[in-house]
Amino acid sequence: MGYLDTFYSTKGALGVWTPFVVVILNAMGVALGLGLVQLVKFLVRPQYDLARLPQPPVGDWVLGHVKYLLRKDYHRVILGWAKQYGKIFKLRILNEWTVVITDPAAAAQVLATVPGRTHNYKHIDEVLGGPGKISMFGTPDEVHWRNARKTTAPAFSMANVRRYYGGVLSAAGELLTSLDAEQGALGAVDAEPLLQRLMLRATLEGLFEVPDATALPGFDTLASNILLLMAEANAQVTDPLRAFFYFTPVAPLVSKHVARCRAALKEIVMFHGKTAARILARPEPEPSNTLLWACLHRLRHPHTGRKLTAGQLHPEVGMYTTAGFDTTASTVGWCMYAASLWPEQQEAVAAELRAAGVFGRGAVVEVDEAESEALAGGCGSKRRPALKLDPKHCPGPEELAKLPRLNAFINEVMRMFPPTAISAERLTSDQPVTVMGMTFPAKTVLWCITYGIHMSDADWEEPAKFKPERWLEDSRCAFARSPGTAAPAAGGGDGPAAAIGGAAEEEAPNTAPRRFLPFGQGPKNCVGQNFGITVVRAVVALLLSRYRVALHPDMDTSPEGDKLGAGRAEGGSGCRHSAEDTARLTHVAVITKLKKLRLVLQRRDD
Numbered sequence: 260m261g262y263l264d265t266f267y268s269t270k271g272a273l274g275v276w277t278p279f280v281v282v283i284l285n286a287m288g289v290a291l292g293l294g295l296v297q298l299v300k301f302l303v304r305p306q307y308d309l310a311r312l313p314q315p316p317v318g319d320w321v322l323g324h325v326k327y328l329l330r331k332d333y334h335r336v337i338l339g340w341a342k343q344y345g346k347i348f349k350l351r352i353l354n355e356w357t358v359v360i361t362d363p364a365a366a367a368q369v370l371a372t373v374p375g376r377t378h379n380y381k382h383i384d385e386v387l388g389g390p391g392k393i394s395m396f397g398t399p400d401e402v403h404w405r406n407a408r409k410t411t412a413p414a415f416s417m418a419n420v421r422r423y424y425g426g427v428l429s430a431a432g433e434l435l436t437s438l439d440a441e442q443g444a445l446g447a448v449d450a451e452p453l454l455q456r457l458m459l460r461a462t463l464e465g466l467f468e469v470p471d472a473t474a475l476p477g478f479d480t481l482a483s484n485i486l487l488l489m490a491e492a493n494a495q496v497t498d499p500l501r502a503f504f505y506f507t508p509v510a511p512l513v514s515k516h517v518a519r520c521r522a523a524l525k526e527i528v529m530f531h532g533k534t535a536a537r538i539l540a541r542p543e544p545e546p547s548n549t550l551l552w553a554c555l556h557r558l559r560h561p562h563t564g565r566k567l568t569a570g571q572l573h574p575e576v577g578m579y580t581t582a583g584f585d586t587t588a589s590t591v592g593w594c595m596y597a598a599s600l601w602p603e604q605q606e607a608v609a610a611e612l613r614a615a616g617v618f619g620r621g622a623v624v625e626v627d628e629a630e631s632e633a634l635a636g637g638c639g640s641k642r643r644p645a646l647k648l649d650p651k652h653c654p655g656p657e658e659l660a661k662l663p664r665l666n667a668f669i670n671e672v673m674r675m676f677p678p679t680a681i682s683a684e685r686l687t688s689d690q691p692v693t694v695m696g697m698t699f700p701a702k703t704v705l706w707c708i709t710y711g712i713h714m715s716d717a718d719w720e721e722p723a724k725f726k727p728e729r730w731l732e733d734s735r736c737a738f739a740r741s742p743g744t745a746a747p748a749a750g751g752g753d754g755p756a757a758a759i760g761g762a763a764e765e766e767a768p769n770t771a772p773r774r775f776l777p778f779g780q781g782p783k784n785c786v787g788q789n790f791g792i793t794v795v796r797a798v799v800a801l802l803l804s805r806y807r808v809a810l811h812p813d814m815d816t817s818p819e820g821d822k823l824g825a826g827r828a829e830g831g832s833g834c835r836h837s838a839e840d841t842a843r844l845t846h847v848a849v850i851t852k853l854k855k856l857r858l859v860l861q862r863r864d865d
């Protein structure tokens with residue numbers, strides 16, 4: 260018998276199984292070989308000062324620290340380590356070192372000077388868009404990123420945000436109609452899906468000028484499909500072996516969850532593909548038109564300079580649809596959570612809104628029956644009159660930006676509960692890089708984790724306390740006390756993150772590094788922040804001016820089930836959830852969010 264007959268034919272020692280077993284053994288051999296190559300590379304790679312960095316005990320010899328990150332609230336694990344090992348320490352994910360940085364000055368330096376995003380960003384793009392669908396968010400190609408960022412950043416000037424704001428107000432009418440209906444029928448509301456719907460509408464109808472987004476096939480399942488894949492992408496980022504399985508052809512056959520993800524991906528791809536085609540089908544926009552759809556229309560291929568096809572534009576359209584909706588909806592969700600935990604803070608904001616007449620008399624109106632019929636279509640309420648907002652009686656973006664209590668409250672929520680808690684990772688280039696006096700090898704992951712910076716004992720007084728007053732008392736609250744390297748302000752649009760704290764902060768010279776980075780910093784900061792913060796301010800103001808908000812007893816996570824309404828506990832007066840309770844309700848799915856948000860709403864004018 261020849262070699263082929265022995266090993267690759269059914270005449271071999273294991274009969275019909277022989278070829279299968281041989282193929283599997285060969286694959287294992289190749290995997291082992293590749294693993295050994297990686298191990299040798301890892302061992303011989305120059306370490307520079309990596310060796311000097313402390314690290315938590317390794318969970319597993321092969322996987323490194325992966326084991327500790329396989330939980331829903333891994334940002335808290337990192338914070339715990341930062342408290343123990345200091346403002347810079349290292350972790351190992353398989354054969355890659357990650358340097359975790361929670362020092363504001365070092366983070367400012369890294370985010371200003373190290374542009375490369377890690378493979379994780381590309382990975383998230385591909386789970387959400389399919390293989391090869393890499394947007395400016397996930398691309399390792401700096402030319403691609405610069406081209407798309409430069410072309411689309413003008414879309415987020417304040418002049419454009421004012422235009423998009425009209426769409427936010429009309430979507431907010433549907434939100435209120437749904438909230439009133441759900442509260443009336445069920446005695447509570449499931450707030451997050453309604454907020455996500457509002458934000459998707461605002462994105463599609465405002466940024467892309469799609470006439471009636473709710474009528475588009477696939478709109479109603481778009482949010483849940485995206486969220487399913489975001490959660491899956493996040494699970495793969497913390498568990499590289501899961502990613503390996505997910506992309507094998509057998510995965511959807513043996514796992515119902517993967518099959519569901521594949522079906523969701525198909526629907527998402529179709530939706531974004533149609534949006535991209537709709538944008539490209541429009542006539543060439545005037546040069547003065549810098550709305551997002553117009554910027555995307557004039558985007559050209561970064562290397563050939565040619566007009567994009569719908570397939571090529573798809574990743575950017577998908578990314579812009581995704582990047583803004585869950586971040587913004589979750590921020591509003593966290594604001595409602597905090598308003599419920601700290602009712603006296605809620606009342607202080609409501610009093611400010613009332614005194615300023617924000618969303619006061621005439622802002623929310625009932626629509627007549629015929630119009631109501633049309634508006635109620637998406638929100639399932641026919642018995643109650645539909646509501647809409649009258650823009651003439653609504654505050655504008657600038658007016659909202661000037662309300663100190665409202666903004667202090669939102670800032671404090673975004674400090675303690677940042678939706679991008681696990682942002683921002685950067686990958687060093689082919690050159691070693693020096694941070695905090697230590698040199699690290701080329702291709703090292705530097706993780707300037709937002710949550711660690713926002714909650715650091717070293718940089719904040721009582722960081723675990725919810726204290727909006729800190730923003731009222733100190734106009735430079737967003738900046739670290741300790742001297743450090745100032746990061747040059749960079750980014751797109753006319754809204755640097757420095758503007759979030761209000762006018763006084765904007766005027767302060769930028770000499771200290773930021774310790775408050777809900778929108779990141781450096782050239783790859785949030786390009787959509789002007790729009791995001793405007794929507795958050797508007798929706799929080801609208802909700803707190805209309806309702807007194809409380810958590811539904813379902814949200815009580817304590818084993819005894821008696822904490823809600825049980826008076827005062829840690830974290831400042833009025834707080835009835837401990838940090839542990841909040842952690843049990845928290846879920847990192849790329850975005851750090853509440854798993855559910857059941858609220859009881861009481862109309863303030865009742």
Ligand code: HEM
Pocket residue numbers: 376395396408462578579582583584586587590678679682683684776777778779780782783784785786787788790791792795
């Ligand atoms: C409250 C809402 C939002 C928060 C907290 C937020 C946060 C962030 C953060 C922290 C980053 C930087 C990630 C990094 O450093 O790697 C980022 C990037 C980005 N955000 Fe936002 N964002 C919000 C809303 C929006 C909106 C409304 C849009 C657009 C519609 C948007 C579009 C983007 C894009 C395109 C990027 C990537 C920028 C680049 O690669 O140059 N975001 N966001």
